[in-house]
Amino acid sequence: MAKEFEIKDLGRLRYFLGMEVAQSKEGISVSQWKYTLDLLKETSMTGCKPIEFNAKLGDSINRIPVNKERDQNLVGKLIYLSHTRPNISYAVSVVSQFMQALYEEHMKAVERILRYLKTTPGKNLMFRRIDKRCIEAYTDSDWAGSVVDRKSTFGYCTFVWGNLVTWRSKKQEVVARSSAEAEYRAMSLEICEEIWLKKVLSDLCQKSDQPMKLYCDNKVAISIVNNLVQHDITKHVAIDRHIIKERLDSSSFCIPYIPFGQQVADILTKGLLRQSFDFCVNKLSLIDICPNLRGSVENKRAFTFEL
Incomplete structure (x- = not known):
């Protein structure tokens, strides 16, 4: 410089x-x-x-x-x-x-x-130097959690090479009709975040392992992602669905299931008991x-x- x-x-x-x-x-x-x-x-x-x-x-x-x-x-x-x-x-x-x-x-x-x-x-x-060079993210939503307007709160956190670099907790702009819809919208936003981070690493001449991972604890949302048939019940999230599907087809992403008790993004969407709260704090x-x-x-x- x-x-x-x-x-x-x-x-x-x-x-x-x-x-x-x-x-x-x-x-x-x-x-x-x-x-x-x-x-x-x-x-x-x-x-x-x-x-x-x-x-x-x-x-x-x-x-x-x-x-x-x-x-x-x-x-x-x-x-x-x-x-x-x-x-x-x-x-x-x-x-x-x-x-x-x-x-x-x-x-x-x-x-x-x-x-x-x-x-x-x-x-x-804490940011530590490790050999693991991959981008991982956790996403979650609290369906209809707001007592004012029944909108859902979504949250995600992204780890680059094992270190937390971005996180977000925000109420969604529209009311979700199901927990799967709320999770699905959160997934599409986090995928865009991971794509941006990969671009930043590329500009810095840093390569990341493939594929990028997005951990989700909603089996219904994951099944919609892997379902090749476009049903009428998913028309309201069609754009989000195609964004996710395009990335999955290119093998640049995978969406593994993670049990509820191990979802780190829970700390960004809802109140937690002490044991779960401490678990998420340590993982972050x-x-x-x-x-x-x-x-x-x-x-x-x-x-x-x-x-």
Whole structure:
């Protein structure tokens, strides 16, 4: 780059826009530890205790007003924090849906997110060098999970050479008439994500093993993919079906089935019990750089994060 542009070498990257980067023989870790502690200090939550949370979040009935500007700013900071914390992406995405009309009920949900961050301020993403050169993805959807409009929430996470690089948790734009339809739409979006990542690797002169894998836990959606007959019941997802079928025919993709209990993308679509939540966090290569800060109360309680 120095041959084309006038640049200055500042040495190894350590801190950038609130993100801390550490390099070692084990790999590269990216965290927002200081950003998290500053956020807890700003909201006076440094001394809070973790609590259980298991409730559906919808339009507020009581509509108790709050400081809109201050609380919107707080939710915005949580959105930025989720750039390195996929374990809170689902909860933050649900809360952010009410950004234009925040009430006390919604801010109680935000407080519960902060209480969870209090127990895990040092969670960071770990990137390790491995010989496995393939692109793998997990996709899932929570059919009709929204109590407001019954739309489904889909989520996916993509691993390049065994390391998590992209993830997403978002409510679908239309109401799905079945769980298979919701899963099918999520699959087509993730396939486009994997194609883009493969193109980026190609531009960087990096080859990936074939075929790319997309793990799904819905057998009906997988059977529709492998069914060569176009039935009337799949006309509403015909475009998605042809996108997926074209890639399968070219042998650039395969869609293996994965059991429900091993679906990593569950953490991006719904609230999970503590055991399942910890399983997904470990699979996402999230490690704790300061495990001693965990409270004894948090270790004894089940943690569900269902909004």
